Amino acid sequence: MANDLPTVRWGIVATGMISSWFVEDLLLPTWPGKRANHIIQSIGSSSLEKGQKFHEKYVLPHLAQNSGVDPKIYPDYASVYNDPDVDVVYIGTPHSFHKQNCIDAISAGKNVLCEKAFTLTQADAKEVTKLAKEKGVFLMEAMWTRFYPLVKELRRLLYEEKAIGRVWRTFADFGLSYDVESLPDNSRLKDLSMGAGTLLDIGIYSLTWGVLTLEENVGKGEHPKILAAQTLQSGVETISSWILNYTDTGRHGILTSTSNVRSANNFARIEGSKGVISIHGPTSSPESFTVKLHDEEGEGKLYTFDKPGRGFYWEADAVAVDLKEGRKENETINWAETERIMGIMDEIRRQGGARFPGDTF
Numbered sequence: 001m002a003n004d005l006p007t008v009r010w011g012i013v014a015t016g017m018i019s020s021w022f023v024e025d026l027l028l029p030t031w032p033g034k035r036a037n038h039i040i041q042s043i044g045s046s047s048l049e050k051g052q053k054f055h056e057k058y059v060l061p062h063l064a065q066n067s068g069v070d071p072k073i074y075p076d077y078a079s080v081y082n083d084p085d086v087d088v089v090y091i092g093t094p095h096s097f098h099k100q101n102c103i104d105a106i107s108a109g110k111n112v113l114c115e116k117a118f119t120l121t122q123a124d125a126k127e128v129t130k131l132a133k134e135k136g137v138f139l140m141e142a143m144w145t146r147f148y149p150l151v152k153e154l155r156r157l158l159y160e161e162k163a164i165g166r167v168w169r170t171f172a173d174f175g176l177s178y179d180v181e182s183l184p185d186n187s188r189l190k191d192l193s194m195g196a197g198t199l200l201d202i203g204i205y206s207l208t209w210g211v212l213t214l215e216e217n218v219g220k221g222e223h224p225k226i227l228a229a230q231t232l233q234s235g236v237e238t239i240s241s242w243i244l245n246y247t248d249t250g251r252h253g254i255l256t257s258t259s260n261v262r263s264a265n266n267f268a269r270i271e272g273s274k275g276v277i278s279i280h281g282p283t284s285s286p287e288s289f290t291v292k293l294h295d296e297e298g299e300g301k302l303y304t305f306d307k308p309g310r311g312f313y314w315e316a317d318a319v320a321v322d323l324k325e326g327r328k329e330n331e332t333i334n335w336a337e338t339e340r341i342m343g344i345m346d347e348i349r350r351q352g353g354a355r356f357p358g359d360t361f
């Protein structure tokens with residue numbers, strides 16, 4: 001690479017949808033605020049044939065963008081963990097496998113970026129972070145939305161400029177429309193042993209918007225009380241609704257997710273004493289928001305953010321910079337924050353009734 005940016009060599013674990021999205025983004029020529037170079041060094045899959053197909057479709061056409069490196073393809077995940085040329089492992093398996101995949105990668109001494117939801121429960125998350133601490137490796141949950149420049153600007157407006165005055169309430173929704181009962185039994189969206197249900201899959205984004213907009217110092221101040229309800233269809237949770245109740249500031253987050261109804265484009269609304277901010281979807285990857293003050297005429301001011309591809313490169317850049325600077329945790333989503341988010345989702349399920357095999361509550 002003809003630049004001075006740090007370069008990171010990735011080992012990709014699993015060749016499903018999210019791994020393809022991640023790799024496609026990392027092999028884009030550039031993106032706004034690019035801070036690192038990324039090389040797909042190896043790919044691990046449950047079968048060599050699947051790994052080869054993934055390689056042919058997502059890497060081979062972009063070898064020049066991969067610094068000319070033709071990745072190794074392995075018929076298992078362990079070979080990725082043991083590949084000495086891999087700097088960091090990206091885990092793109094369904095939620096229920098994250099814990100074991102992380103444990104295996106960390107035990108082999110590898111740094112890890114693991115997809116959301118990080119694990120099925122807070123207790124599992126704590127086991128993984130404890131091991132990372134013992135082994136002295138970098139570990140981060142891939143909650144990519146937190147790394148969007150849009151989020152930084154939104155939080156600057158809310159808590160530095162105080163653009164809408166005193167923040168009181170956030171409404172945020174993530175709805176997709178699919179019939180869970182008609183999915184194959186082995187779908188990760190239907191199989192409870194894989195953490196099926198909307199909360200860990202997409203509700204986690206509504207929750208993220210709640211904490212990012214209602215907490216001036218995310219994760220470092222008051223922890224909200226939770227009030228939750230859920231709908232189950234054939235045992236799988238298809239609607240989650242919960243309130244984050246911050247008793248010190250009086251703020252409320254009214255947050256929802258569902259697989260029965262697609263969310264509106266204006267998926268989030270943050271209300272303050274002087275105005276309202278509407279964020280325009282999709283919930284996981286928005287490109288704009290509007291600030292509308294109560295005492296101004298018109299539609300308000302639109303803020304737009306350029307985003308080639310999907311926007312996974314920003315979290316990947318953050319990993320590269322942390323690795324270069326020797327950090328083991330990322331400040332945007334550190335281990336305590338991942339554990340806290342898992343704990344809130346435990347509590348929502350405890351109150352709402354959604355259960356996974358092995359739950360102890």
Ligand SMILES: NC(=O)C1=CN([C@@H]2O[C@H](COP(=O)(O)OP(=O)(O)OC[C@H]3O[C@@H](n4cnc5c(N)ncnc54)[C@H](OP(=O)(O)O)[C@@H]3O)[C@@H](O)[C@H]2O)C=CC1
Pocket residue numbers: 013014015016017018019044045046047050051092093094095097115116117142144188200201284
């Ligand atoms: N950040 C984001 O925007 C997104 C994040 N995600 C997260 O990524 C994870 C994976 O989701 P997604 O890519 O949609 O899932 P897919 O079903 O598309 O892919 C999962 C992959 O995991 C591997 N795998 C290992 N064991 C199993 C198993 N028993 N059943 C199914 N797959 C298995 C397979 O890869 P192989 O055969 O190659 O080993 C499979 O292709 C989830 O945790 C999800 O929350 C998902 C979508 C978007």
Ligand SMILES: O=C1OC[C@@H](O)[C@H](O)[C@H]1O
Pocket residue numbers: 201202284
């Ligand atoms: O993380 C996600 O975001 C986008 C959704 O389509 C997907 O189901 C989910 O896993």
